[in-house]
Amino acid sequence: MESFIAHNPTSLHFGKDVLSGLGHTLQLYGKKVLLVYGKGSIKKTGLYDKVIGILKEIHAEVYEYNGIRPNPVIEDVDAAAAVGREHGVDVILAVGGGSVIDSAKIISITIPVQHPAWDFITRKTKPLKAIPLVSVLTLAATGTEMNPFAVISNHGEKFKDGYGSPLMYPVHSFLDPQLTFTVPRNYTAYGIADLIAHSFEAWFGAGDATLSDRFILSIVKEAMDYGPALLNDLENYTLREKIMYAATMALNGLTLQGKKSGDWGVHSIGHILSLLYDIPHGASLTIVYPAWLKHIEKNYPDRIGLLGSGIFNESLTSHESIWRIEEMFRSLACPVRLSETGISADKQKIYDTLLFNKVSGANYALKADDLHRIVELFM
Amino acid sequence: MESFIAHNPTSLHFGKDVLSGLGHTLQLYGKKVLLVYGKGSIKKTGLYDKVIGILKEIHAEVYEYNGIRPNPVIEDVDAAAAVGREHGVDVILAVGGGSVIDSAKIISITIPVQHPAWDFITRKTKPLKAIPLVSVLTLAATGTEMNPFAVISNHGEKFKDGYGSPLMYPVHSFLDPQLTFTVPRNYTAYGIADLIAHSFEAWFGAGDATLSDRFILSIVKEAMDYGPALLNDLENYTLREKIMYAATMALNGLTLQGKKSGDWGVHSIGHILSLLYDIPHGASLTIVYPAWLKHIEKNYPDRIGLLGSGIFNESLTSHESIWRIEEMFRSLACPVRLSETGISADKQKIYDTLLFNKVSGANYALKADDLHRIVELFM
Numbered sequence: 001m002e003s004f005i006a007h008n009p010t011s012l013h014f015g016k017d018v019l020s021g022l023g024h025t026l027q028l029y030g031k032k033v034l035l036v037y038g039k040g041s042i043k044k045t046g047l048y049d050k051v052i053g054i055l056k057e058i059h060a061e062v063y064e065y066n067g068i069r070p071n072p073v074i075e076d077v078d079a080a081a082a083v084g085r086e087h088g089v090d091v092i093l094a095v096g097g098g099s100v101i102d103s104a105k106i107i108s109i110t111i112p113v114q115h116p117a118w119d120f121i122t123r124k125t126k127p128l129k130a131i132p133l134v135s136v137l138t139l140a141a142t143g144t145e146m147n148p149f150a151v152i153s154n155h156g157e158k159f160k161d162g163y164g165s166p167l168m169y170p171v172h173s174f175l176d177p178q179l180t181f182t183v184p185r186n187y188t189a190y191g192i193a194d195l196i197a198h199s200f201e202a203w204f205g206a207g208d209a210t211l212s213d214r215f216i217l218s219i220v221k222e223a224m225d226y227g228p229a230l231l232n233d234l235e236n237y238t239l240r241e242k243i244m245y246a247a248t249m250a251l252n253g254l255t256l257q258g259k260k261s262g263d264w265g266v267h268s269i270g271h272i273l274s275l276l277y278d279i280p281h282g283a284s285l286t287i288v289y290p291a292w293l294k295h296i297e298k299n300y301p302d303r304i305g306l307l308g309s310g311i312f313n314e315s316l317t318s319h320e321s322i323w324r325i326e327e328m329f330r331s332l333a334c335p336v337r338l339s340e341t342g343i344s345a346d347k348q349k350i351y352d353t354l355l356f357n358k359v360s361g362a363n364y365a366l367k368a369d370d371l372h373r374i375v376e377l378f379m
Numbered sequence: 380m381e382s383f384i385a386h387n388p389t390s391l392h393f394g395k396d397v398l399s400g401l402g403h404t405l406q407l408y409g410k411k412v413l414l415v416y417g418k419g420s421i422k423k424t425g426l427y428d429k430v431i432g433i434l435k436e437i438h439a440e441v442y443e444y445n446g447i448r449p450n451p452v453i454e455d456v457d458a459a460a461a462v463g464r465e466h467g468v469d470v471i472l473a474v475g476g477g478s479v480i481d482s483a484k485i486i487s488i489t490i491p492v493q494h495p496a497w498d499f500i501t502r503k504t505k506p507l508k509a510i511p512l513v514s515v516l517t518l519a520a521t522g523t524e525m526n527p528f529a530v531i532s533n534h535g536e537k538f539k540d541g542y543g544s545p546l547m548y549p550v551h552s553f554l555d556p557q558l559t560f561t562v563p564r565n566y567t568a569y570g571i572a573d574l575i576a577h578s579f580e581a582w583f584g585a586g587d588a589t590l591s592d593r594f595i596l597s598i599v600k601e602a603m604d605y606g607p608a609l610l611n612d613l614e615n616y617t618l619r620e621k622i623m624y625a626a627t628m629a630l631n632g633l634t635l636q637g638k639k640s641g642d643w644g645v646h647s648i649g650h651i652l653s654l655l656y657d658i659p660h661g662a663s664l665t666i667v668y669p670a671w672l673k674h675i676e677k678n679y680p681d682r683i684g685l686l687g688s689g690i691f692n693e694s695l696t697s698h699e700s701i702w703r704i705e706e707m708f709r710s711l712a713c714p715v716r717l718s719e720t721g722i723s724a725d726k727q728k729i730y731d732t733l734l735f736n737k738v739s740g741a742n743y744a745l746k747a748d749d750l751h752r753i754v755e756l757f758m
Contacts (some may be wrong), residue, residue: 001393001620008387014637015382211601211625218593225589241380245637246590258393258624349505 003256004142008253010146011172016237018176019050019136025172028059029132030090033060034081034111036067036104037095042138045182051095051136063087065107070101070267071274071281074106074154079112084131086362091132094170097139098281101102102150105168108133121152121163130167135228136174138145139183140244141191143198143251143280145173153275158353160259160275162267176246183230188243190282194228195247196220196328197270197285201262202255202309204300206363209258217310218254220225224244225309228331265361266292268372272353289379294365297322310350338379351375380637381586383621387632389525392553393624395616398429398515402437404551406480406535408511409469412439413490415459415483416474417447421517424561430474433553443467444486450660451478451651453533456496460489463510469509473549477660484547484676487512500542509546515553518562519623520570520579520661522630532654534726537732539654541646541735554627556619564610567622569661571606574626575599575707576649576664579581579632580641583679584694585742596689597635601625603690607710638717644740645671646754651732657721665713666720670756675743676701717758730754 013021013030018209026232033055042048055062064081082093082365083106092111096105098260110117110126119125137145148168152162167270174191183191199216230239249255256262269292270284297304308321326336335341351372360366392400412434417733421427444459463486464473471490473483488506489496494594498504516524523529527547532539562570578595602625609618628634635641648671649663658666676683680697687700695703705715714720730751739745745753 001394001624003392003397005390005392005400007390011386013382013384015380018382021384121562177724209596210604210621211628213598216603218590218597222590222593242589245380249590 002231002260003210004249006253006257008146009171010169012146013174014170016176016178018099018174019054021204022051022134022174023054024135025158025163026060026091026093026134027054027058031061031170032089032091033062034080034084034087034089034092034107034131035062035064035095036068036100037066037109038097040098040130041182047138047179048097049095058095062088063089064135067094068103069101070099070158070280071153071260072103074118074121074152075104077106077110077152080147081109083324084111089131091134093134094138094281095136095202097137098126099143101135101137101144101170102152104135105148105150105170106146106152106163109165109167118154121154121161127165127167130149132171134172134174135170136179138179139187140240140247141179141194144197144246145170145175146252151271152183155275158275159357160263160271175213175244177181177237177244180240180244181235185233185234187280188234189231189334191247192223192243192332193282193286193329193334194232195250196223196265197242197289198250199255199263199283200289200307201267202259204263204361204363205256205259205261206301207259212258219246219250219255219347220311224328231333235333237356263361263363265359265364268357268359268361269354272350272357272359273338276350277345278343279341279343282331282336283341283365283376285337286329286332286336287378289329290322290336292324293325294377295370295374300364301317347375347379349374380588381639382438382503383636385632385636387525388550389548390551391627392551393446393524395555395557397553397555398433401430401513401553402516403471405434405439405470405513406437408550409413410438410440411466411468411469411470412441413459413463413469413486413510414441414443414474415447415479415486416511417476417479419445420561421474426517426558430472440466447479447482448474449478450532450539450657451482451720452494453500456482456485456489460496463490465488470513472513472515474515474517475615476516476523477485477523480514480523480549481521481531483512483514484523484527484529484549485531485586486540486657488544488546497533498532499602500540502722506544508544511550513551513553514549515697517558518566518570519559519619519626519631522574522626524549524554525627527728530650534654536734537654539650540736541643545636554623556562556616556623559619559623560611560614561641565712566614567613567749568610569659570626570709571602571609571622571661571711572665572713573661574622574629574665575602576661576668577629578634579668579686580643581638583642583740583742584635584638584640585662586613586638591634591637598625598629598634603707622676639641640741642740642742644738644743644745647736647738648750651653651729651738652717653718653734655729656720656721656724658722662714662720665708665711665715666717666757667753669709670716670753672701672704673756674749674753678741694731724758726754726758
């Protein structure tokens with residue numbers, strides 16, 4: 001195992017009707033609230049009215065920034081931070097999925113400074129403080145609710161990348177599985193794929209941490225035991241709850257304890273597909289993973305075989321494991337080739353953008369040749 | 380799943396030579412340090428000198444309280460708290476195993492008050508603040524390094540019980556597996572038994588939390604894959620590290636998320652055996668668990684069968700599972716009957732003390748008849 005310091009400061013409020021504690025929690029931080037949300041789905045579901053009701057009860061001064069896009073962009077972050085800065089907000093309340101909460105994390109470190117958020121992402125400067133962030137999650141997928149990471153795009157720069165700072169953990173995250181009832185079938189599936197992919201990134205990270213490996217397999221098995229069933233029963237509370245909890249545990253640090261890092265090569269490639277073609281994050285991962293596994297198979301057959309055998313509870317070769325993992329993604333109705341999305345993609349453009357973004361994995365480094373072959377394999 | 384709020388404030392410093400960060404960490408809290416330790420084994424191993432060296436480097440004012448006994452007693456807590464109170468210490472540094480850290484937790488809430496610590500344990504009054512506690516762990520077993528619980532005895536009152544408060548989490552815990560190299564074979568085994576028993580208490584808790592169940596099985600399997608090997612290779616870093624990490628994860632809240640509580644019936648009975656006969660905690664648990672399982676088997680065959688099947692990776696009945704669990708404890712060279720300890724125990728006295736302490740489980744309540752039969756079964 002690698003040495004590590006484990007400390008996750010987020011308070012996770014999980015379960016039915018946990019929003020009853022939201023008002024009290026917000027009051028711990030002050031009166032002025034920057035409410036950040038997306039393109040209005042929370043208005044359709046009634047969640048917006050519910051949250052506004054809670055904010056009224058505690059007599060909060062509310063400033064809103066809405067319209068955060070899926071695959072969020074840096075322009076929204078700067079615009080929202082300007083609103084927060086102008087009004088001197090005490091706390092940010094992010095209501096939505098990964099895109100909204102990721103944006104809010106970068107907003108939280110951008111409000112206290114005078115420069116654009118992009119200076120953080122390009123590592124030109126480091127954040128020194130953050131406005132406390134409280135999140136209400138509406139999509140089980142990214143794990144952002146209990147980690148210090150965010151992913152953001154800059155279309156002007158043709159760049160999409162992850163960014164993290166210990167200041168970016170939400171102070172509190174509220175997870176009521178009922179709030180995910182209205183997530184449609186395809187996005188529910190992409191969320192399950194995302195949590196499985198996060199587990200895989202940890203599995204293929206560097207470092208021998210056997211208990212973390214067991215936790216990883218536990219999370220993937222949980223997702224497979226209940227995920228496909230959920231796709232046919234979208235308002236089943238018990239299934240929603242199992243997937244929502246698994247998604248949080250898949251990327252809150254637990255699976256990486258004792259490892260040097262996750263790999264994140266597949267995520268890096270997936271981000272580029274989302275940047276170029278606005279492919280949902282989870283779908284980009286199910287497209288890239290089989291190709292990536294096939295490409296690295298000759299170098300790491302044991303590790304792949306161990307993963308497949310662990311998930312499917314039978315002794316499998318690496319070859320069989322890859323095939324079964326591809327089938328697993330298919331059982332979630334997710335694409336496993338780019339062509340299955342119906343997008344007419346430009347191979348050369350993908351390849352060039354991968355190179356331009358210096359896409360690689362932390363454990364299994366990807367050079368130009370590797371990227372070329374992986375692109376061929378997932379087209 | 381049950382609703383829950385998850386938040387563990389302890390920073391866990393895990394790995395080889397993590398003590399290099401101890402001085403810096405202590406300085407965050409102030410200059411005056413109350414150093415709490417046991418009966419001197421840390422002097423034999425050289426750890427005491429090392430810690431004193433670190434304290435000198437940061438020019439700490441050190442006040443010592445030593446002599447904390449295994450199965451710690453309330454008298455030591457009050458005496459140590461008096462030392463801390465007199466000198467107005469800023470931080471407590473506990474160096475030792477579960478007994479030392481448990482005592483230090485209660486010391487941390489007793490220093491700020493004028494009444495005896497026992498008033499907390501009997502729930503006469505509640506703690507309102509605590510002196511920050513930093514721990515250096517020398518025994519992989521109880522999980523106290525990352526939870527808010529302590530177990531304490533009062534021989535005058537013939538009472539041994541657990542106590543918990545959110546104020547009692549250590550702020551930092553330092554776990555270097557090398558510091559457990561000198562733990563003798565029998566106490567190493569009791570520690571492994573203890574972490575397995577903690578996992579079992581969570582397994583038999585109330586509430587349907589499938590992912591937590593998977594985590595529980597992961598921890599028990601980790602303990603069984605590496606524990607017996609460790610008993611024959613006590614200075615093997617990799618094995619020590621795996622067991623030390625598993626012990627922390629077995630009782631830091633992870634396995635109970637989504638459950639109402641653990642059961643703790645076996646622990647309650649075990650505490651009484653330790654109180655009466657000074658039996659090491661882990662050994663008391665391997666004596667009681669088979670008896671408890673046999674007693675509850677008729678009511679919960681499925682749950683027991685699922686546990687056995689999960690640990691041993693084959694389909695087992697409840698009867699077979701209990702037999703295999705007993706064998707598992709034997710493979711750790713732990714007693715599974717009280718008679719195997721060589722203690723000439725008084726059945727009636729045990730039974731009376733169990734009743735006097737109102738021993739029960741949170742999920743499977745134990746009445747007088749149950750206790751009577753369990754005592755018969757473990758003699």
